[in-house]
Amino acid sequence: MGIGATMNERRAAILFLIPALAVILLFFLLPVGASLLLSLTDFDIYALADIRNIRLIAFRNYSELLGNSLFWKALGNTVYFTVIGGPMTVTIALAAALLVNAKSARFKPLFRTIYFAPVVTTIVAVAVVWRYLYHPRFGLLNRGLELIGIHPIDWLGDPHWAMPAIILLAVWKNFGYTMIIFVAALQAVPEELYEAARIDGANALQQFRHITLPMLGPTFVFVGIITAIGYLQLFPEPYVMTRGGPVNSTLSVVMLMYEQGFRWWNMGYAAAVAFVLFLFIAAATLLQLKVQRTTK
Numbered sequence: 001m002g003i004g005a006t007m008n009e010r011r012a013a014i015l016f017l018i019p020a021l022a023v024i025l026l027f028f029l030l031p032v033g034a035s036l037l038l039s040l041t042d043f044d045i046y047a048l049a050d051i052r053n054i055r056l057i058a059f060r061n062y063s064e065l066l067g068n069s070l071f072w073k074a075l076g077n078t079v080y081f082t083v084i085g086g087p088m089t090v091t092i093a094l095a096a097a098l099l100v101n102a103k104s105a106r107f108k109p110l111f112r113t114i115y116f117a118p119v120v121t122t123i124v125a126v127a128v129v130w131r132y133l134y135h136p137r138f139g140l141l142n143r144g145l146e147l148i149g150i151h152p153i154d155w156l157g158d159p160h161w162a163m164p165a166i167i168l169l170a171v172w173k174n175f176g177y178t179m180i181i182f183v184a185a186l187q188a189v190p191e192e193l194y195e196a197a198r199i200d201g202a203n204a205l206q207q208f209r210h211i212t213l214p215m216l217g218p219t220f221v222f223v224g225i226i227t228a229i230g231y232l233q234l235f236p237e238p239y240v241m242t243r244g245g246p247v248n249s250t251l252s253v254v255m256l257m258y259e260q261g262f263r264w265w266n267m268g269y270a271a272a273v274a275f276v277l278f279l280f281i282a283a284a285t286l287l288q289l290k291v292q293r294t295t296k
Contacts, residue, residue, distance in 0.1 A: 039272040045265035061272035071273070073248055074256045075280070077163060081252070082231040082284075085167040089227055090220070093175040097182035098208075112183070116176035123173070127240040130169050131156070156242055159249035166237050166250055173237075174230070178223050185219040186212070221292045225285055232281050253277045 039061055041047075047054045065071050100111050118126065133139050134155035142152035155165040189212065197207045234252040238244055244251035244259075253273060261270030 035271045035274060038268055039275055041268045043268040043271075047267075057268070061269050062276070065269065065272050065276060070248065070251070071253070071256060071276075074251045074253045077248075077250060078232055078234055078252045078254075080163060081167060081170070081234050082228055084164075085170050086224070086227045086231050088167070088171045089175045089178060089231075090223055092171060093178035093223070094182050094216075096175065096179045097186055098212075100179070101183050101186045112180070115179055118173045119176040121173070123236040123240055126169070126173055127237075131241065134165055157246055159246050162242055162246060162249045166241060169241065170231070170234075170237050174227075178227065181219060181223055182216070185216050189215045217292075221288070225288055228284055228288065229281055232277070232284065253280075 040056060040058055042055050042057050042061075096115055099105060100108055100115070105111070133141055136142060136152055136154040136157065139155070141155065145152060153161055155161050193211050193215075194207055197211060202210070233254050235254040235258065238250040238252055239255060239258075242250045244255050254277070257270045257273040257277070260266045260273060
């Protein structure tokens, strides 16, 4: 009877898994496989007119991509955005979560809503507002700089300042999501640990260092990985703010892929860009996991 029950449980588990696996196969694995095959061809606008124009060119797209200086420029911009913007986002999100979760804080639901609102606001509406903030003559940021004696900055027109301006926008728009995750993690920390620490004479900074941070370890790993993955796929912010300019200073890998695929119709080349980015994201994720294991 026990063996029969086990077999029935296995069959039931398989029946429940089949719909989900079918969806994954149909909408993820098959498109990924098709894109991989596409990256090995010279599929372009001529192939759209006649499928017989497609030629198998093996890894030529990848060799041309790795020899393209514009790709390395885009990759450098993307890494710069991720390395600077990712830690900023996590740090500001943690600070906001600590403030919102503090016992003395009032109107907590209101502030959580205010901080989370940019996350669900469309990037086009956000871009319109921030373009006015960054205006070289009438923007609030430059007006504030003038008050302290600093000359106005052409935030979106200067290659040295365009990416920092994009990073500031992205951090403001995205930190609310990470903040909510930190709030949930903070609420899961047992209050008894803080009470015991206070009895032993630990101050607020010591409690944060020896209780809060260690208890948030798994959360840091999670938010670090999802933030890095999201920022390595940088596209909407520079697309609506600068279109990759000036002089490609905000061009990202995903923007390069978009331009190759939907502006120049080099679909095979664009698919190769996508798979190189996928390998880079996978390597960055594995590196984060390895660092997390070695620091335990």
